[in-house]
Structure formats: structure tokens, C-alpha cells
Amino acid sequence: MRYFIEIAYNGANYFGWQIQPNAITVQEVLEGKLSILLKTEIKVTGAGRTDAGVHAKQLFAHFDCNEITNISELLFRLNSFLPKDISISEIFEVKKDAHARFDAVEREYEYMVSLKKDPFVDGFAYQIHNKPDVELMNKAAKTLLDHNDFQCFSRSKTDVKTYYCNIKKAFWEEENEQLIFTISADRFLRNMVRAIVGTLLDVGYHKTSLESFQKIVEDKDRGKAGASAPAHGLYLTKVTYPETIIK
Structure with a gap:
């Protein structure tokens, strides 16, 4: 059984x-x-x-x-x-x-960023010292929905057959001195979410323009994307299945 x-x-x-x-x-x-x-x-x-x-x-x-x-x-x-x-x-x-x-049809992740030193989120959120431009990061995140090949955000040495993912939502919210990035898709590549977060933070700090962000995705080159955000801020929050799997 x-x-x-x-x-x-x-x-x-x-x-x-x-x-x-x-x-x-x-x-x-x-x-x-x-x-x-x-x-x-x-x-x-x-x-x-x-x-x-x-x-x-x-x-x-x-x-x-x-x-x-x-x-x-x-x-x-x-x-x-x-x-x-x-x-x-x-x-x-x-x-x-x-x-x-x-059989999983959708997976959702959240990435937690703390805007201040907080002993109650230590080890559970990435602490940064300067607040990035959240509006600009959301503009960049929204463009991810227009693409389906995310080789630029994949770990270089991986055994996947395709880099295609169907991203269904990707956005930042600010809440109680924290920035929360939510992203869902049918599948994710190894290191993908952390690489996206790191690259979006570069956009938020005006190190990478919206046009450059688009080109990073289109060029499919991991070397052009930003550094991966630390692991401890990332959470797998939801996995969705069709009801037909239940006996």
C-alpha cells in the first residue's frame, strides 16, 4: 500500500x-x-x-x-x-x-529578508542593512512570468533534461521589518529561487537595471546573474496535488 x-x-x-x-x-x-x-x-x-x-x-x-x-x-x-x-x-x-x-502540480517557496537585527529570526531570515527598492524588484519579478527557460538561475553542474519552468507568481511584500518574496511554479531548478532572490536584490540596489535583468534571463548564462542568497532565508511552503491521488 x-x-x-x-x-x-x-x-x-x-x-x-x-x-x-x-x-x-x-x-x-x-x-x-x-x-x-x-x-x-x-x-x-x-x-x-x-x-x-x-x-x-x-x-x-x-x-x-x-x-x-x-x-x-x-x-x-x-x-x-x-x-x-x-x-x-x-x-x-x-x-x-x-x-x-x-504528481505535484505546483510548488511554492518564500524567501525571508530581515531589515533589522532580530534575535527571533536569526537563522531563519537573511539580514540586510539597507532597504532595497521593493517597487523596482517587483517590476523585475513580474517579468519572470513572461519567460519559461531559467537556465541562468540554475546550478551549473546539474543533471536536468530541461530548464523550462512555468512560474505562476513572483512578488515581494513588506511586513513587520521584513521583506517576503513569494514564488510558485510547476517545478524549480536546483538553486533557482536563491539565485532569483540574489539577482532581484541587485535590481533593488540599482546594481542591475530592469533591462539588464531581462537580458540575464534571455542569455541563459548563470555567470551573468547575481550571487545566490543564503540558504537559511528560504522555505518550501506549499506543494499542491490533484485530488485524484487520494484513495
Whole structure:
């Protein structure tokens, strides 16, 4: 039987989601705890992979096992067993061919920027000292919706077959001494959101013009885009699926 699991985590202590040699990851920890509780080897497949230090408010993964007779009890025991920086909010049965990665139709990220020193967001937002031109950054962000090839914002050494993404929204908001960048798309490339944020901040500081921003996207050259914003300000906030995956 196949189950979906909804996960949230503070990524500070992990080298991202995906299992890798000689580094602790969220996937590794989750698989280990599930395997112990279910008394069989469990492999989980996530909706995507977050980089080292990136957080997730909502990420889904799927795993296969025999029928779970008491999901509520498993949920309680799993949360008790996991470290404090990983939590599970839901486990539910889905159709046997449902896939956490391939069935996702939309993913949403937020990037948090703090405009002042704040001990309560330390490690959870990128602190900057001078406020950028938010209106200009929003003008640049809006142009992303007119493009679909984002090679310029992708990590250089990657194994993807296409750089095409359908961005559905991208905008900045200011709230309580913070700037929040929200972006959603059908898929994202590795390092894409952090590279976009870094380049948009260059626009906000008048280092890059709107015309130059457009040309960066059109030229498809990562070397011309801005530096990636730090990982600790980035959150995967939402993954959306069609209702048809539910059994």
C-alpha cells in the first residue's frame, strides 16, 4: 500500500533533503525512524529536494508498506521518535501509483529578508542593512512570468533534461521589518529561487537595471546573474496535488 506523509523541518542541521554519503539529511533520518517503527526497510520519495540549510513548512513524500492499522498511533510515535527539528502533520493512504514528485502540480517557496537585527529570526531570515527598492524588484519579478527557460538561475553542474519552468507568481511584500518574496511554479531548478532572490536584490540596489535583468534571463548564462542568497532565508511552503491521488 502507498502512503503520503506531510513533513515540516528546520533545515539548519541538515545537508538538505536527499540522502547523500557522509552527510546527515532529512530523508535519511525519516527513513531510519519509519523503518524502526514499521519493522521493515522503508524508502521515502520526496516531492523535491531542498538544499543544505533550507527549511520546509510543507513537503510531501510517499512510501510503500503493508497496511497501517492505526495511522494516528504511528503519527504520534513517529513525532516522538524524530528529532525536534522535524515534524510530521499527516499520514494518509493514496492510490498505488500516486507519486510525491511527479504528481505535484505546483510548488511554492518564500524567501525571508530581515531589515533589522532580530534575535527571533536569526537563522531563519537573511539580514540586510539597507532597504532595497521593493517597487523596482517587483517590476523585475513580474517579468519572470513572461519567460519559461531559467537556465541562468540554475546550478551549473546539474543533471536536468530541461530548464523550462512555468512560474505562476513572483512578488515581494513588506511586513513587520521584513521583506517576503513569494514564488510558485510547476517545478524549480536546483538553486533557482536563491539565485532569483540574489539577482532581484541587485535590481533593488540599482546594481542591475530592469533591462539588464531581462537580458540575464534571455542569455541563459548563470555567470551573468547575481550571487545566490543564503540558504537559511528560504522555505518550501506549499506543494499542491490533484485530488485524484487520494484513495
